[in-house]
Amino acid sequence: MTGENDPFVQLQQVTLTYGQGEKTVAALGETNLKIGKGDFVALVGPSGCGKSTILKLVTGLITASSGWVFVAGREVGAEPVRVGMAFQNPTMLPWLSIRDNVMLPLKIVPPFRQQFRAKRKTEFRDRADALLKQVGLAGFGDKFPWQLSGGMLQRASLCRALIHDPQLLMLDEPFGALDQFTREELWAIMQDLWMTRRPTVLLVTHDLKEAGYLANRVCVMRARPGRIVEDCHVDLPRPRTIEMTYEPGFVSLTQRLRELIVSARAPDAAKTEVPA
Amino acid sequence: MKAINRRRLQSAAVIIGFFLLWELICVVFHVKEIVLPRPSQILTTLWLQAPAIWPHTVQTLYTTLVGFGLGILTGVFLGVLIGSSRLAYDVGYPLLIGFSSIPKVAVVPIFVLWFGAGTVPAVLTAMIMSMFPIVVNVATGLATTEPELEDVMKALRATKLDILTNVGLPRAMPYFFASLKVSVTLAFVGTVIAETVASNRGIGNLMMIASSSFDVPLVFAGLLVLAVLGVGLYAIFSVIEGRVIGWAKRKDDFALG
Numbered sequence: 250m251t252g253e254n255d256p257f258v259q260l261q262q263v264t265l266t267y268g269q270g271e272k273t274v275a276a277l278g279e280t281n282l283k284i285g286k287g288d289f290v291a292l293v294g295p296s297g298c299g300k301s302t303i304l305k306l307v308t309g310l311i312t313a314s315s316g317w318v319f320v321a322g323r324e325v326g327a328e329p330v331r332v333g334m335a336f337q338n339p340t341m342l343p344w345l346s347i348r349d350n351v352m353l354p355l356k357i358v359p360p361f362r363q364q365f366r367a368k369r370k371t372e373f374r375d376r377a378d379a380l381l382k383q384v385g386l387a388g389f390g391d392k393f394p395w396q397l398s399g400g401m402l403q404r405a406s407l408c409r410a411l412i413h414d415p416q417l418l419m420l421d422e423p424f425g426a427l428d429q430f431t432r433e434e435l436w437a438i439m440q441d442l443w444m445t446r447r448p449t450v451l452l453v454t455h456d457l458k459e460a461g462y463l464a465n466r467v468c469v470m471r472a473r474p475g476r477i478v479e480d481c482h483v484d485l486p487r488p489r490t491i492e493m494t495y496e497p498g499f500v501s502l503t504q505r506l507r508e509l510i511v512s513a514r515a516p517d518a519a520k521t522e523v524p525a
Numbered sequence: 526m527k528a529i530n531r532r533r534l535q536s537a538a539v540i541i542g543f544f545l546l547w548e549l550i551c552v553v554f555h556v557k558e559i560v561l562p563r564p565s566q567i568l569t570t571l572w573l574q575a576p577a578i579w580p581h582t583v584q585t586l587y588t589t590l591v592g593f594g595l596g597i598l599t600g601v602f603l604g605v606l607i608g609s610s611r612l613a614y615d616v617g618y619p620l621l622i623g624f625s626s627i628p629k630v631a632v633v634p635i636f637v638l639w640f641g642a643g644t645v646p647a648v649l650t651a652m653i654m655s656m657f658p659i660v661v662n663v664a665t666g667l668a669t670t671e672p673e674l675e676d677v678m679k680a681l682r683a684t685k686l687d688i689l690t691n692v693g694l695p696r697a698m699p700y701f702f703a704s705l706k707v708s709v710t711l712a713f714v715g716t717v718i719a720e721t722v723a724s725n726r727g728i729g730n731l732m733m734i735a736s737s738s739f740d741v742p743l744v745f746a747g748l749l750v751l752a753v754l755g756v757g758l759y760a761i762f763s764v765i766e767g768r769v770i771g772w773a774k775r776k777d778d779f780a781l782g
């Protein structure tokens with residue numbers, strides 16, 4: 250449990266309320282979370298329970314209403330941490346080629362930013378191409394987004410999230426819109442990328458199999474107000490395979506998660522039948 | 526390719542047919558020249574009076590393009606301001622709607638009062654008329670950036686300027702170029718209005734003088750020149766639009782207006 254002593258990400262008694270005056274939404278009740286450096290944590294839970302909100306808090310896109318968010322030992326925003334993000338919607342810029350889309354963070358984030366003009370056609374280009382090759386998009390660098398399928402765009406979007414070697418990788422249902430086969434293929438690619446680069450990953454998903462396959466820890470959340478009700482460790486060896494997801498241990502894990510979420514959805518029923 | 530050629534042929538046939546019908550009706554019903562001259566008379570007048578019409582044409586074109594150029598500059602500036610700042614949007618947008626609903630012909634006398642009759646009021650009228658579609662389109666283009674993309678950029682600690690140059694402005698380009706072809710036509714309308722009211726040069730002025738001396742064929746010759754200029758400018762900016770933002774045509778999610 251690397252996360253306990255020297256956490257890379259730490260949420261301490263964080264709450265978040267959207268809006269002001271009468272129309273407030275308590276999106277997050279008091280939440281505590283510690284994530285060790287290089288760990289892979291999945292957040293699961295019914296929609297609207299505050300998963301995306303946690304992601305935004307950790308990246309500093311929104312500020313906690315109360316409590317503290319620490320990243321790399323300092324309050325979020327103070328430390329220049331490199332962050333990569335990918336969403337369900339790949340949001341490629343339609344006027345740029347796939348390669349230029351992938352290189353976008355290098356244009357923005359220091360120290361790459363200062364070297365961008367000089368290395369754009371050499372080192373950075375090779376870097377983008379290598380990454381594209383790793384996700385199975387070799388030779389597609391010069392294509393434009395409208396020439397690629399949804400699954401291919403999502404691969405490119407992962408490349409864009411990783412090109413600047415982020416210490417923190419935020420994935421908000423990145424595989425949610427894909428078919429089962431593409432999804433499983435991307436899980437394997439994602440696992441590879443994580444094992445070679447070791448960023449700290451926070452993955453939001455509603456696919457329990459995905460959470461169990463990819464993550465070291467799965468946090469189950471409950472809505473109104475959102476909070477983490479369970480934190481399960483996934484003790485399966487790496488690299489994991491799709492076959493493993495059919496083994497009894499894995500199946501019982503996903504079943505347990507499922508029960509937790511179902512009971513989280515019906516708060517009254519939960520009181521009587523929360524499993525130990 | 527064939528379908529396109531056939532469509533072009535059809536529209537050419539419709540236009541030629543229109544003028545032929547016009548000619549025919551005038552001949553059959555003995556319509557007087559002073560009411561509605563025949564197309565052939567208009568063309569003859571245009572040909573004979575060309576040396577007199579030409580300087581006016583140049584003047585009108587010049588005024589329109591200068592006014593349009595200024596309209597682009599101020600329009601883009603205001604559009605970027607309104608589209609990228611919440612405060613500017615809240616303050617600027619109602620003001621903009623208010624301004625744009627004023628009939629522009631009403632401001633010409635004010636310009637004449639300030640700058641005297643002549644080219645300046647015409648340039649300014651062309652400018653303010655062509656400015657509004659540009660402002661609205663650029664602002665819309667900037668304001669419709671996907672929130673998730675903005676999150677990606679903000680997570681990279683991109684500055685406002687980074688987001689504007691890398692995402693906002695390229696994204697607003699299709700909107701901008703779509704507005705240009707509408708705007709250039711409006712600039713043209715502005716010029717002619719101002720020339721009609723308060724200038725001693727330009728096609729608008731030519732038509733005023735011609736109509737006061739009942740030279741109806743000359744009035745229509747002026748109209749024809751305006752139509753040709755207007756269509757020409759519209760066509761030029763349509764072609765530029767197609768060239769510059771070909772990428773946007775591949776996707777359907779750009780509602781151009």
Ligand SMILES: Nc1ncnc2c1ncn2[C@@H]1O[C@H](COP(=O)(O)OP(=O)(O)O)[C@@H](O)[C@H]1O
Nearest residue numbers: 267268274276295296297298299300301302303
């Ligand atoms: N910008 C916002 N303004 C107001 N309420 C919001 C906003 N974003 C999210 N919420 C509300 O906060 C709650 C949690 O949202 P979110 O974190 O997006 O949920 P999840 O990602 O788990 O589906 C929801 O009830 C949602 O309606």
Ligand SMILES: [Mg+2]
Nearest residue numbers: 300301302421
């Ligand atoms: Mg969400």
